[in-house]
Amino acid sequence: MSFGKMPIANSFLKKNQFNKQYFYNMEAGFCNTCFTFQLIKIPKAKMMFNNNYAYLASTSSVMKKHWNKLSKKIIKKSKLNTKSFVVEIGSNDGIFLKNIAKKKINHLGVDASKNVCEIAKSKGINSLNDFFNIKTAKKIKLKYGQADVIVSTNTMHHIENINSVVKGMCELIKDDGIIITEDPSLKEMLKKNAYDQIYAEHMYIWSLSSMSYLFKKYGMEIYDIENNNLHGGCSRYFIAKRNKKKISSRVISQMKLEKRIGLNKLSTFKKFQKRIVTLRGELKSILSKLKKRNKIIVGYGAPAKSTTILNFCDINFKLIDKIFDNTPTKIGKFTPGKSLIKIEDSKKFKKTFSDYCVLFAWNHKKEILSKEKHYSKQHGKWIIPVPKLKIV
Ligand code: TMP
Numbered sequence: 001m002s003f004g005k006m007p008i009a010n011s012f013l014k015k016n017q018f019n020k021q022y023f024y025n026m027e028a029g030f031c032n033t034c035f036t037f038q039l040i041k042i043p044k045a046k047m048m049f050n051n052n053y054a055y056l057a058s059t060s061s062v063m064k065k066h067w068n069k070l071s072k073k074i075i076k077k078s079k080l081n082t083k084s085f086v087v088e089i090g091s092n093d094g095i096f097l098k099n100i101a102k103k104k105i106n107h108l109g110v111d112a113s114k115n116v117c118e119i120a121k122s123k124g125i126n127s128l129n130d131f132f133n134i135k136t137a138k139k140i141k142l143k144y145g146q147a148d149v150i151v152s153t154n155t156m157h158h159i160e161n162i163n164s165v166v167k168g169m170c171e172l173i174k175d176d177g178i179i180i181t182e183d184p185s186l187k188e189m190l191k192k193n194a195y196d197q198i199y200a201e202h203m204y205i206w207s208l209s210s211m212s213y214l215f216k217k218y219g220m221e222i223y224d225i226e227n228n229n230l231h232g233g234c235s236r237y238f239i240a241k242r243n244k245k246k247i248s249s250r251v252i253s254q255m256k257l258e259k260r261i262g263l264n265k266l267s268t269f270k271k272f273q274k275r276i277v278t279l280r281g282e283l284k285s286i287l288s289k290l291k292k293r294n295k296i297i298v299g300y301g302a303p304a305k306s307t308t309i310l311n312f313c314d315i316n317f318k319l320i321d322k323i324f325d326n327t328p329t330k331i332g333k334f335t336p337g338k339s340l341i342k343i344e345d346s347k348k349f350k351k352t353f354s355d356y357c358v359l360f361a362w363n364h365k366k367e368i369l370s371k372e373k374h375y376s377k378q379h380g381k382w383i384i385p386v387p388k389l390k391i392v
Contacts (some may be wrong), residue, residue: 001028001273003312007336008047009199009304010054014333018340022047024369026308028198030269035209037269040202042160045112045131049158049201053113054329055304057095057154060278062367064095066230069151070180071099078149078178080105087147087172089132090155090167094120101125111134115329131162137168146174153182154231155329157204162214170218179239181211186263188233192387194358195312196305197232197275199258207263208254211237224248228330232363280313282389286379287319297383298354300368301321301361302330302343309360309385311341317341324349340342350374356391358383 003026013021027040057063075079082104088097093108093116100107101124108180109127111117117129138145150169159165169179178210186207190195197205204210214224223245224238238245262268290297299306302325310316323335324346335341344352349372357375359382361368369382374384376392384390 001269003027003195003198005237005337006311007307009124009201009307009336010048011052011121011336012054012302012330012333012343013278013336013340018334021336023337024200026198026200028269030266032264032266034213035207035264036213037042037205037207037210039198039200039203041209043200044159047200049112049131051114052329053116054091056116056327056335057092057373058247059327060362060364060367063230066228067096069101070151070153071096074149074151075100075103075105080148082106082231084148085146086143086149086151089126089150089152089169090158091120091127092116093125094123094125096151096153097125098123100371106144108140110140119358132173133164134157134167135164137172140150141172145178148177150177151179154181154183154291155233156211157183157202157206160203162204165215166214166218170220173241175241177240179240179257180235180236182234184231185227185233185235186210187235187258188262189263190261190268190272192232193272193275193279194305194386195272195279196303196308196386199304199308203306206235206236207258208237208251209258209263211235212255215239216227219258220266221245223248224253224313225250225252225254230363259338260269279386280387283309283383283385284313284315286383286389286391287315287358291319296321296353297356297358298349298352299358299360300346300372300382301325301350301364302327302335303361303363305363306360307336307339310335310341311337315339322352323360324352325361354380356381356383358385360385362386 005023006026086107088109091111097109110132112131117127120127185207226236302323322342326346328341331345
C-alpha cells in the first residue's frame, strides 16, 4: 500500500527549512507469518528522534490523568515501594514517571530525543537520553539492577529494531517483574479508517496477534490486555516471563476476535486501502468546494497524524489558512511536506474567524470541542476526517 512521498511527520518547519526537507516513500505492508502491519522502508531513527522532537505528551490534560491512573494501578498491583525500580522506555517529558518519582520510587526514563529528556530532567525525573536496545539494557542493569516494572507507552510502534528492544526488556526485567506496553491498536485503526496513524514514527501498528508473536520469541507472553479509546484506540498489554502469570480470558477472547475480523489476512488490508482512498478523495473535494465558495477554513491540532492526512490528501496552505495547536514546540512553525500551513497558538482560536475547522486532533474531540464550545455557537462547523467524513 503506497502513500506516496512523505516528510518526517513531526518535523514542523521554520520558513528557512522549506527547501531542506527530507522525503521518503511511505509504503505499508503486512506479514502473513508474524501478523505485523508495518512500513517497508523507514528513515534513519536520528531523522525522527532528535533535539527537535516536537511531540510533548503533557499538552493534554486527559493524557496526564490517564498516566497518573496507570501509575497508581502499577504501584498497587506490583506493591511498589522506595526499593523498587521502574524503567520507562520512551519517557518523553516525564508525563508518566512524574507520578512514580513523586512517590520516591527508584526510576529511570529512557528517551532518544534530547529536548524532551531535558524537560523531564527539569521536573526531577531521572532520565537517560539514549535509544533503548539490548546494549542500553545491559548498561542499565549493571548500574541500577533489574527492574520490577518496565513501562513503554506509545513507543513500541516507534522503534525499527524492535527485536533488540524486546531482548533488552527480557534482560532488564526481574523474573517475576512485569512489562506494560500501550500502543495504537490495529483493530481500532481498521475500524476507524484511521490511516493517519501511519507515518514513519508509527512504523508498526500492533495487534495482540503480532505482539504475542514478538514476545514469544524471547520467552515471554502477554497475560492480560485492556483496550481504551485514547490516541484513536489503544491496547495495553501486560507481559511476563513465560508461565509466571495466568493468561486472562480477555487475551483468549481478543485472540479469537482478531481472527474473526481478519487481522491475520492480507485481504483485510486491501479492503482498508480501498476505503482510505475514497476518504482521501472526499476530504480533498469538500475542502476545494468550500474554498471555491470563499469559505475560510482552518485546522485544529497539528498532531503527527495531520502530516499523513495533509500529504496523502494533497492539502496545503491554499486550502487551509492556519492550524491552531497548544504545543510550544509547534507554534510559529509550519506543517511539513508540501502542506506548509502555519501553526498558531490555540489561544488565538476564539478570536479568529473561520467558517470551517478541520479537527486533525480528532482523537481529542471531546476535550477540544468542550474547550471551544463557542465555535459551534458562532456557526462554525467542525470537519471530522475519520472514520467517515463528517461535518458537525
Ligand atoms: P496527539 O493526537 O498525538 O496527542 O496530538 C494532539 C495534538 O493536538 C497536539 O499537537 C496537541 C494538540 N492539542 C491542542 O492543540 N489542544 C488540545 O486541547 C489538545 C488536547 C491537543
